[in-house]
Amino acid sequence: MIEQTSELEKKPVPTLVGRLKNMNLKLLVMVVAIIFIMLLFSFMTEGSYLSPRNISNLFRQTAITGILAIGMVFVIISGEIDLSVGSMMGLLGGGAAILDVWFGFPLPLTIVLTLGAGLLLGLWNGWWVAYRKVPSFIVTLAGMLAFRGILIGITDGTTVAPTSSELAIIGQSYLPNMVSLMIGIGGLAAYFGWQKKHDLKQKSYNIEVAPSTPKLIKSVLLGVAILSFILLLNDYRGVPTPVLLLCLFTLLGTFIASKTRFGRRIYAIGGNIDAARLSGINVDKNKLAVFAMNGFLVAIAALILISRLGAGSPSAGNIAELDAIAACVIGGASMSGGVGIVFGAVVGAFIMASLDNGMSMMDVPTFWQYIVKGGILLLAVWMDSATKQKR
Structure with a gap:
């Protein structure tokens, strides 16, 4: 048992570069394409x-x-x-x-x-x-x-x-501003709650759970993106139905x-x-x-x-x-x-x-x-x- 533990401890931890290589390439290409389109048309229309x-x-x-x-x-x-x-x-x-x-x-x-x-x-x-x-x-x-x-x-x-x-x-x-914010916050809370429940279930079956730090960063970025999206739409008339x-x-x-x-x-x-x-x-x-x-x-x-x-x-x-x-x-x-x-x-x-x-x-x-x-x-x-x- 002691030997098995030491071997696990010696197992190399995946590097950031390794994680990046495992990302979905097509999704990355789409994100880059969207950024390029946004910047191009924004420049061509003088920000409109x-x-x-x-x-x-x-x-x-x-x-x-x-x-x-x-x-x-x-x-x-x-x-x-x-x-x-x-x-x-x-x-x-x-x-x-x-x-x-x-x-x-x-x-x-x-x-x-x-x-x-x-x-x-x-x-x-x-x-x-x-x-x-x-x-x-x-x-x-x-x-x-x-x-x-x-x-x-x-x-x-x-x-x-x-x-x-x-x-x-x-x-x-359009949804009222407060309603759209409540839906966004409620949806994020439900997602994070489901994610936590999923991790606990995996631990109960002795299944390895992904490191918490990258997951936390991903969750924060997701929350910021969704709330920014809602606030941007609320700046006009609200989230369209x-x-x-x-x-x-x-x-x-x-x-x-x-x-x-x-x-x-x-x-x-x-x-x-x-x-x-x-x-x-x-x-x-x-x-x-x-x-x-x-x-x-x-x-x-x-x-x-x-x-x-x-x-x-x-x-x-x-x-x-x-x-x-x-x-x-x-x-x-x-x-x-x-x-x-x-x-x-x-x-x-x-x-x-x-x-x-x-x-x-x-x-x-x-x-x-x-x-x-x-x-x-x-x-x-x-x-x-x-x-x-x-x-």
Whole structure:
């Protein structure tokens, strides 16, 4: 026993350089990219880009793409793709606008019907992919065309407006300053409490716990970042409701991906579908659930979109699926399946929204915006392929 203890004491302690080498390289690249984008556009707009008002607008833009990316990253992790989310969002938003403007439905009923329709459309895509064995590329490409056609048909090709002031609450309201601070502090307290409980549980099973000092530094930095973010948004009008919804679905998606059997099964299916099937996983059922969840999140994004616009438009959601896919790939998801994280997809959505916002402020022509975003998507996929070849 004494000899074992002495050997443990002689074991070298990991250096700071060693810890840095173990950091997620893709996450580090994304952070550097965000800092570069912020500094570049701030310089080009003489500081207007980093004003509280524009930051608030930037995060509201991120909310829609971010929620789409959360659903999309689960689809990509499972080894599939969904090209229909943009048209589906337009159709669901147009339907919600019709219920609100033409028929005067109360807000709760409009929300329930829209979410139910999103779930059904997701199930429709998933049924063809999982049980009819039609490639998801073809199924969702057909959906992209069909949903857009249905939208144009039900709206007669006209904009449905103006939506009610009640519906505007979803996408245009802000949390009171004190409420947002209380939510932020309460969320941090819950996270730190869960972290402490997790460490105590590991100790009870004699599992080695990470050193307390780096963990404390990480917690302090996280707390400062979140509270600074809230104070910055409060400096304008408060935390936008869509941003709160994005944060809630990011936490929920992260929990599903990392802490549930369903999440682990999705990674297993995307990593090796034959091995997953042989291990007893119901592949078809889980893929159906992934597409259903994606449709539900598309419905959330649709409600936010028409609430922000104050109208349902036949062109709403045009090529939004490309932004969602790009956000996932930039965030570290692999198009071959089995790899990706929810937080990375949301950060990727923020990068895409930052580029859109900055180039719009600089009055960059639309065709150049498409070229830049296409180039970034190509670069992100190339980096994923190069990393995979090295492994």
